[in-house]
């Protein structure tokens with residue numbers, strides 16, 4: 471299926487959210503009428519939980535559609551099937567509910583939206599009927615055994631013992647960053663699976679989480695930040711998100727890498743995050759989201775940050791919500807995305823070194839359009855209205871990439887490209903030209919342009935090709 475445009479996906483997700491409560495009521499009432507034994511077995515909770523679950527299924531459905539990733543919904547259905555099975559509820563009941571939700575949405579949404587929802591629900595039903603697959607497996611690291619012992623200590627409520635295990639590992643020379651990812655993260659994921667499989671109580675999970683937060687706070691003073699400052703960053707979990715440990719680890723490790731960090735914890739309201747970014751004069755905002763259905767809040771936050779600071783503040787997103795939606799961050803206007811501790815630090819460090827792009831075009835409207843998109847994406851933009859001015863700018867500033875129009879007065883692009891190549895070895899060149907410029911663009915490549923773009927140029931294409939050119 472062709473990828474549906476982001477704006478359209480948001481509309482479909484909104485339409486689902488708008489009717490999810492009514493759909494949940496209908497589906498649960500019909501379900502209990504078909505299975506009267508459920509009310510006998512579970513009493514009033516049958517209805518209460520039925521409605522809650524049906525809302526939940528639709529929240530994930532809407533979020534997966536918004537992300538444009540059917541696999542994200544499949545992942546959710548597999549997880550839900552495993553969860554229910556561990557509580558003696560067969561996956562066929564889940565698939566029955568999903569099918570009924572499909573029927574209700576079909577009656578309430580306009581046909582194209584209903585078809586999309588139906589295609590996601592079909593995949594979800596297939597996956598849960600196959601039994602829900604395996605729980606998330608943690609890659610086996612060298613500290614795996616320690617992670618197991620730590621998880622047991624935390625689940626047993628042995629706070630001091632849990633801390634001692636890690637302090638001993640520090641004494642043995644293990645870097646704190648390895649202990650964060652290979653022991654604490656691995657243990658928390660293991661604890662998640664045990665909770666999913668109904669093998670531990672919610673109280674045990676809460677206790678283990680509290681112990682891990684305590685241990686993190688004891689390890690933090692052992693971090694020695696370098697003297698040189700890389701930049702200023704605010705890190706927060708998005709509004710609605712209660713998972714905090716991942717963002718906390720990222721904040722600590724950024725500090726260990728020379729960032730001046732303000733960590734806001736999690737579930738921070740959009741306005742408060744914007745105010746904190748302003749107060750801290752942050753170069754970067756790091757946003758954490760674990761649950762897929764919190765993505766709309768990430769979108770709201772990024773929109774607010776863009777409205778207030780335009781491209782001055784770069785946005786780095788991360789957390790499990792992005793695991794199955796690798797290209798989502800670009801669509802929602804973030805500058806980078808990372809899914810684990812090491813790549814989070816690498817991505818933030820990458821954002822710290824702003825890349826500069828020179829846009830040379832004689833059309834003021836085109837210069838404005840391209841520079842707005844590039845600035846919002848975090849690039850520093852220089853402008854020139856002909857080849858001569860472009861050469862002057864290149865002599866005055868370090869430039870990583872030149873976007874150059876081929877037909878310009880005074881000195882055109884075809885003449886300027888070989889001059890740039892001869893005088894400046896560094897900048898990559900992307901030649902741009904109007905609809906009839908295909909031949910010009912071919913010649914531009916022969917003259918040394920790395921890539922070419924025919925106008926009109928969409929935001930997505932521009933950002934993708936600029937990023938590709940800068941990565942060479």
Ligand code: B12
Pocket residue numbers: 545546549606651654655658659661662663665666675676679710711712713714715716717719720756757758759760761762786787788789790807808809810811812813814817
């Ligand atoms: C502890 C926990 C909770 C605690 C969190 C408390 C706290 N103070 O943090 C509480 C009890 C609040 C909780 C609640 C819920 N939870 Co919970 N929870 C967990 C658990 C066991 C551990 C989370 C954790 O700390 N992981 C370790 C950290 C280090 O990993 P991480 O968050 O992924 O972070 C890393 C990366 O993602 C990345 N990263 C993270 N943030 C950022 C930010 C930036 C900027 C960058 C660049 C990178 C980045 O780097 C981090 C380090 O490598 C997970 C299991 C799991 N697999 O994680 C379930 C889990 C996430 N929870 C789950 C669920 C379902 C829930 C609830 C819906 C349960 C319920 N019915 O109430 C609620 C939802 C609450 C909400 N609205 O947010 C499911 C999610 C399933 C799914 N399909 O989405 C999981 C996977 C458990 C499971 N296996 O079933 N939970």
